[in-house]
């Protein structure tokens with residue numbers, strides 16, 4: 001059974017059995033389980049949609065063309081509701097500037113419409129977006145829709161952005177449009193030295209209507 005199929009109760013019981021979750025002796029197991037099942041995920045913070053959104057971007061996961069300049073980056077995540085339920089079929093529209101900070105306003109370079117798969121996962125290959133006048137930090141725009149849930153517009157930021165000088169906790173407010181520290185995500189460098197690229201995880205949590 002993959003971890004995607006574990007119910008929250010299954011996960012609790014498995015973690016408790018394996019010792020990766022300890023319940024204090026004073027807390028009855030049934031009560032602990034009830035608290036665990038009521039655990040809520042914080043909705044992903046809202047951010048501006050910005051002026052460069054275009055509807056009907058193509059369904060593609062490879063935004064980076066061979067030879068494109070910039071650090072390759074793979075971005076992935078799941079779409080969940082506040083109770084941790086997966087939302088397969090959620091529509092995730094993303095758009096970003098290229099390595100030089102230019103948006104494609106004529107066509108659909110670095111724009112895509114993604115549909116979360118059966119495990120509610122989405123992913124795409126791109127390049128680290130460039131800085132551009134009027135915006136302080138590198139970012140990827142998101143517009144996320146799922147039936148019976150509130151539409152979310154937000155932006156993903158990168159902890160490695162030079163603007164943060166290695167300290168996003170203290171410096172994320174240098175971009176006045178970063179309303180939440182949680183939108184600044186860690187970056188992992190993966191691959192071998194000949195094919196190194198960045199990897200970023202960005203879960204999306206939607207509120208119900």
Ligand SMILES: [Fe+2]
Pocket residue numbers: 050052097135139141
């Ligand atoms: Fe932008």
